[in-house]
Amino acid sequence: MEPWGKRMWRDVSSELFDNEGLDTLFSHARNMLTCAAIIAAGLYAAHHMGPQAALSLPNAHIAGYIVAGFGVAMLGLNLLDGLRRLAKRRHPLLLRALAIFVYVVLSVRLTQVIVYFRSAV
Known part of the structure; x- marks a missing residue:
């Protein structure tokens, strides 16, 4: 009988390399x-516009929110696509819940970092 660790490594490597998981x-x-x-671009436009930019684009705040909403919609579609792929491979529900949590946390942190770097420039 094969050890548990070896079997798990074989399954993970097969999933990543043979089944195009990577x-x-x-x-x-x-x-x-x-x-x-x-x-981040939409939120930056909505919240960090200077007075000269606000004069030339009176609806810059609204446009920023629309761009941010578009990004959120695309992010949601990407998440749903990933969850659909996980469901096809019959991964456990706990793995899908963990994927949602990690995806949301990483997305929020990436957006914060991009806005921070843009504001610092």
């Missing part, structure tokens, strides 16, 4: 980063 993971990470940048 490509999917990097694709979702890239999409999450792109969506976080879109959300």
